Amino acid sequence: MEIKINATAQPKEKPADESKLGFGRIFCDHMLLIDYDRAKGWHNARIEPYAPIELDPAAACLHYGQMIFEGLKAYHGNDEGIYLFRAVENFKRLNNSARRVCMPELDANLGMEALKKLILLDREWIPKARGTSLYIRPTMIAIEPFLGVQAANKYLFYIIIGPVGSYYSEGLSPVKIYVEDKYVRAVPGGTGEAKTGGNYAASLLPAKEAKEKGFAQVLWLDGCEKMYVEEVGTMNMFFVIDGEVITAPLTGSVLSGITRDSVIRIVRDWGLKMEERLLSIGEVVAAASNGNLKEAFGTGTAAVISPVGQITYKDKDYVIASGKMGELSQKLYDEIVAIQYAEKPDPYGWVEKIG
Numbered sequence: 001m002e003i004k005i006n007a008t009a010q011p012k013e014k015p016a017d018e019s020k021l022g023f024g025r026i027f028c029d030h031m032l033l034i035d036y037d038r039a040k041g042w043h044n045a046r047i048e049p050y051a052p053i054e055l056d057p058a059a060a061c062l063h064y065g066q067m068i069f070e071g072l073k074a075y076h077g078n079d080e081g082i083y084l085f086r087a088v089e090n091f092k093r094l095n096n097s098a099r100r101v102c103m104p105e106l107d108a109n110l111g112m113e114a115l116k117k118l119i120l121l122d123r124e125w126i127p128k129a130r131g132t133s134l135y136i137r138p139t140m141i142a143i144e145p146f147l148g149v150q151a152a153n154k155y156l157f158y159i160i161i162g163p164v165g166s167y168y169s170e171g172l173s174p175v176k177i178y179v180e181d182k183y184v185r186a187v188p189g190g191t192g193e194a195k196t197g198g199n200y201a202a203s204l205l206p207a208k209e210a211k212e213k214g215f216a217q218v219l220w221l222d223g224c225e226k227m228y229v230e231e232v233g234t235m236n237m238f239f240v241i242d243g244e245v246i247t248a249p250l251t252g253s254v255l256s257g258i259t260r261d262s263v264i265r266i267v268r269d270w271g272l273k274m275e276e277r278l279l280s281i282g283e284v285v286a287a288a289s290n291g292n293l294k295e296a297f298g299t300g301t302a303a304v305i306s307p308v309g310q311i312t313y314k315d316k317d318y319v320i321a322s323g324k325m326g327e328l329s330q331k332l333y334d335e336i337v338a339i340q341y342a343e344k345p346d347p348y349g350w351v352e353k354i355g
């Protein structure tokens with residue numbers, strides 16, 4: 001499919017200070033769009049100036065939540081090259097999400113080609129400081145104007161991109177998390193393993209209540225028994241107990257994080273014991289009490305590794321790793337970031353130089 005380019009005649013001013021980029025508020029000059037309807041399939045791939053899109057107020061995505069998204073980054077390497085990290089995995093996961101909410105799949109090769117074209121057109125926007133990057137948000141929405149609870153016949157896929165700051169501009173300080181025992185995020189058979197908007201809307205109230213109590217994030221327990229640890233906020237969760245690195249298995253209610261998968265691979269390569277298994281909150285707090293819980297950290301594209309310094313469960317606080325960043329957390333962070341910025345050889349074939 002040909003991807004038409006309609007470059008902007010009025011480029012925006014780029015942010016001058018890379019230390020003040022923040023996250024998710026600045027967007028580049030261009031966006032990529034592809035239309036879909038049942039008769040034609042995907043068609044009319046085009047890059048246009050970044051601008052509001054017109055939607056009928058009856059558009060299906062605005063009523064019954066038929067929408068999915070992805071999140072990934074492009075990095076400015078040491079050698080002035082531009083790198084993507086495991087981007088094809090994001091397109092595969094987009095299609096897994098699409099199937100769950102009855103949306104059409106998009107050919108991953110087309111997605112990759114379109115993404116590269118868009119990034120290279122706006123390459124001057126990619127910040128250079130270590131830790132900064134270009135955030136990429138592929139999105140698919142149902143746009144058919146029709147008020148009925150059924151899969152739409154028309155969709156729009158688009159990608160927007162924008163420079164983001166270092167997640168750790170204030171340093172890698174461990175966060176306090178609240179073990180959520182009232183609300184749940186996902187249940188087996190539900191939509192927890194899809195990156196679909198409704199999951200995140202449902203998480204806002206628990207997150208707000210936790211924030212009011214002084215916590216950065218909530219740790220979700222499984223939705224049936226509220227017994228097994230699953231994820232934290234928009235990150236997968238890892239615990240280091242008795243020399244074993246443990247993360248929740250992909251049982252259907254856990255999002256299959258690409259950072260999660262990378263961490264599992266690296267931990268195994270380092271010869272450590274890595275288990276994907278059910279881990280009860282009882283086991284976690286018992287290990288925290290008797291000193292066997294050495295580290296806990298979240299994993300996700302935004303932060304890479306986010307150390308947890310304290311968890312609070314049923315009004316009891318448990319300090320982890322003396323509230324500091326653990327040794328393994330730091331080592332994993334350094335390793336993954338060095339691969340992403342092409343500062344060291346990539347033994348996994350995870351990074352792709354695109355320009």
Ligand SMILES: *Cc1c(COP(=O)(O)O)cnc(C)c1O
Nearest residue numbers: 234235236255257258259300301
């Ligand atoms: C996106 C996401 C993650 C992390 O996935 P990555 O591919 O590592 O960025 C984890 N949990 C949830 C709920 C998410 O939405």
